[in-house]
Amino acid sequence: MTCARSNSILLALLILLSGTLPAPAQLNVVGDGGPGPVKAQHLTAELTTLSPSINPGGTLQAGLVLTLEEHWHVYWRNAGDSGQPPHITWTLPPGITASPLQFPAPSRLPLGPLMDFGYEDTAAFPITLTADKTVKPGPIHLDAKVDWLVCSQTCIPGRAHLGLNLTAVTTPIPTPAPVGALGTALTLLPSVLPPTMQYSILGGKKDFVLTLITNKKVDDAEFYPYEADQIDNAADQDLTLIPGGFQLRIPRSTDTQTHQLTTPALPKEMRGVIKLSDKESYDVTAPVVPGEVPIAPGKGTQASGVTIPVAIGLAFLGGIILNLMPCVFPVLFLKGLALVQSSSEERSRLRAHGLVYTLGILVSFWIIVAALLILRAGGSQAGWGFQLQSPTFIAILALGLFFFALSLAGQFDLGLSLTSVGGDLAKKQGYTGSFFTGVLATIVATPCTAPLMGAAIGFALAQPAGITFAVFTALGLGLAVPYLALSFQPAWIKILPKPGAWMETLKQLTSVPLFATVAWLLWVYGNLYASPTNPSLGVNRESDLLLSLLLLAIAGWALARWPAQLKSTITAVVLGALAIAFPLYQPKDTSLTWLPYTTQTVADARAAGKPVFIDFTAAWCLSCQVNERVVLRSAEVQKQLADRKVTLIRADWTQYDPAITKELAALNRSGVPTYVIYPTANEAAADVLPEVLTKGVVLDAIDKDTK
Known part of the structure; x- marks a missing residue:
């Protein structure tokens, strides 16, 4: 959920604020190449083996062991959103x-909206x-030279000179026990x-679906790719049995440089690790086959328990319940009375009327489903599940369901003109009247279908x-079976309840699941924009869709205020x-340009009397x-930086850079993040900002240092 993601960011910032800054230090190499552990910043490093001896022509298991201080971690071979192994x-x-x-x-x-892959407490690499x-x-x-990156609220590279002393022996060595x-x-x-x-992989437009046949029960699973930039590291990995x-x-991984939901081309294959538990994981590789596995609304079809027989059964039961809707039940009741009044006709003719009525309903539904399948085919055979990954489709679907829900809740009557046309046709005599009565029943029942039939239709x-x-x-x-049954047994009309206020109450109750579906679609819509580039963007887009729902509510009020009038139709x-x-408008990316760090770039900007903001990052x-x-x-910080004409410089420490290391030491810092503003005045001292930024801190510093 978008608000949950925002809360996670605030929690991460509070955690960072609660920490203490590491002591300033140079990036020195610890250890002299001898055996035994060496102490470095926030961890202890050691080379170790399962045995002190090795046979000529034999092998021995050794390993690098890093024992970490609490709350610090090191990284896996693919570090995730940041880091290095x-x-x-x-x-x-x-x-x-x-x-x-x-x-x-x-x-x-996890940290805020991002996700790394690694180890805490003790990490051993065989x-x-x-x-x-x-x-x-x-x-x-x-003899070995080892380097690593250890992170908590800051990230600090480390280096060590380690060693191992072994003895080569010709006598057999017992198989050592895997201890420690x-x-x-x-x-x-x-x-x-x-x-x-x-094992197999299907690659769709927005996600990968990994299938593993294990022939046993699996409670949890996580996938870690060997290659970076293939998956959205921070996204939930949804398990479906x-x-x-x-x-x-x-x-799939999206473009992390802009707010656009673009994705790179599908890889030919994916290699990685599927982790089923802390003690069971598998190295997996498979070609990526292009294709989609649609998502049923809410959850996967198996996880939700919806199978083909269940879906057909729910559909049939839902169709029967639709007859109780206030717009459908009077049609059924009046046609039932007509059957009683014409009971003198031959029994076979009455049954024929029932069958023609059924045919009218079925033909109407077949036309609807054919239109839906054509629309689905236009989405590269993606189906309903794929459309739920499209922000445009989510917005339109949410608006449509919300509009239907307003009508069901009683704000206005939807489809008066369609019902009128269908009613005129239904009044015709003979089989034509029975057929179009079925068409009318379908037309007036369609707005009520979604809340009753969401799982089966999805x-x-x-x-x-x-x-x-x-x-x-x-x-x-x-939907047809009650009237069909009456056509075979007209006397059963006596057991039907009479139309009344209870039907309106039932209709209004059916609006509740529709409103709940709209709330879920709002959450999906926000998440489509929030992951992983900019968490605030999801909240902003969600608010846009909420404003659109307000406009629809006003449109519904107009239809209720002036029912069946031209001015209400135009307003709506x-x-x-x-x-x-409104929700389909795509904002432009307003990111500013950052210059790469060099001492000359900083000197030139300061000599020109420009304020300088340096982002020491990695x-x-x-x-x-x-x-x-x-x-x-x-947006606020970007605008302030642009308005004050601040020169932006990014000191990228991803790869060790002695010039950046020297500058950090001059600022009494040993790691990143570090943020510095040099004021406009050339002789002014650097203003070093906190490691954990807030908008207020940055805006206040810009205002103070650019006057």
Whole structure:
């Protein structure tokens, strides 16, 4: 939910504010290359093995173990939205080789609207050492340079010079037990997918659907891709159980540089880790097959319990209930009376009237479903589920359902002219009258269908055409069956309740689930814009749609104030057009241009008498990304920076830069984020802002330093 995401941002900022700043320090290398642990900022680093000895021609499990202070973390091989994994460079004696670092399955590490992948508390990265057969018995020393990034409210790169002392022996070495942090990490490495499991990936316009047949019950699953910028890291990964396994729906990565919902081309394949629990994960690779797996409204079809028989049954029952609607029941009641009055006719003729009435309903529903399938085909066969990923469709659907709900709640009568036309046709004598009575029943029942039939219709529209027709046919048969039964047994008209005020109450109650659906669509609409680029954008777009709903409410008032008059129709049409146009307007990206950091760029700007704002940041710094998206990209801050003609410089520390490191040290800082404003006056001292930014802090600093 958009408001929940906003709350998470505020919570993250409060957490950051509650922390203390790290002590200023240079980025020094700790350790002298000897064995044993070394203490660095916020962690202890050590190279360790399961055994002190290795056989020539054999292997030995070693590992890099990082023991972290509380609330600090390091990163997986794909760090997520920010960060970078540990790296090791070996200096090895002849005959000894070392494998790359191996990474156990990570955890999701959220901060505000972003998500990193990594480890807290203790992180161990297994390494396989191999000794050639030519290695001579005796002592061996292994030397390694290790670097990492450790983060909490700030991110600090670290480096260490570590070592291992081993002994090459020719006597057999017992298989060592997997103990300690290294032993635990070895058990947590992703396993190869067994042949009893089947894995596949479907890539749609907005998401990936990963299918894993496990032949066992799965309660939870998370996917971590090896490649960056493939998935929306912070988005929920929705699990849907299917026979024999599950499907995991994951939104694709969107353009993080603008507010537009654009996506890169589908990758040919995706590699990664599926984590089923803290102790079970699998290394998976599969080609990405283009295609869509539609989403039924609310949840996946299996998760919601809606299967083909259930959907058909719900449709049939819903059709029967539709007969109790105040706009449908009088039609049924009057036709039933007509049957009683014509009871002298042949029984076969009465039944024929019932069958023709049923045909009128079925033909009407078939026309409706054919039109819906044509519209669905225009969306690349995406179905109802795909449309729920389109902000335009969500807005129009929410507005339409809200308008229907206002009518059901009693604000105005919808479709008086259509009902009048259908009524004229229904008054015709003979089979023509019976047929168009069925058409009329369909017309007046359609606005009531959604609140009663949401799950079944949503399921039907996400299925192949044959199933869709079957569900809608069941709905039509349910609507037709009471009158059809009366045509076979006219005497049953005596048991029908008489029309009355109870029908209006029932109609108004059906507006409640429609309003609830509109509320859910508002949440979906906001989330489509909020993830992952700019959380405030989702709130803004949601408020636009709320204003459109207000315009529709005013349109409904006009229809009720002047019923069936031209001026009310014109007013409603104009307000409806504005209501549709308002949420569909796409705001332009107003992001300002940032210059890359050099000492000369800063000197030139200051010499010209311009105020300078320097953003010391890094791609691996999650706090930096939160500050940028929540504060620096906000409209108020962007406008103030532009109006005061502030020179914007970004000091990108993603890769180690000695010039930036030196400048940070001069500012008495050891890590990022760091924010500095140099006032207009050339001799003025730098104004160093807090690590956690708010709009007020930045706006006040700009106002103070640019006078």
